[in-house]
Amino acid sequence: MVERVQTGVRIEKRLLKVLKALAELKDLSLGDLLEGIVLHALDGRTPFDEATLEQVRALRTVYGLDLTAEDSHHLTEQP
Numbered sequence: 001m002v003e004r005v006q007t008g009v010r011i012e013k014r015l016l017k018v019l020k021a022l023a024e025l026k027d028l029s030l031g032d033l034l035e036g037i038v039l040h041a042l043d044g045r046t047p048f049d050e051a052t053l054e055q056v057r058a059l060r061t062v063y064g065l066d067l068t069a070e071d072s073h074h075l076t077e078q079p
């Protein structure tokens with residue numbers, strides 16, 4: 001059993017679109033997808049198999065997501 005809480009987070013718009021689309025493809029809620037990604041990352045494991053990574057690549061193209069892990073600590077917002 002787990003206890004879930006509602007939270008408000010800010011996230012880059014295109015990244016959110018990719019995550020929502022991937023959750024839909026996997027028939028998951030966005031929260032379930034994020035929990036899975038984070039739990040895998042905390043264990044040092046990749047959350048996706050090659051087929052899913054191919055879907056992610058396609059979704060990144062569709063939504064124009066050109067950010068990479070190298071960008072993660074350098075994102076700034078327009079005022």
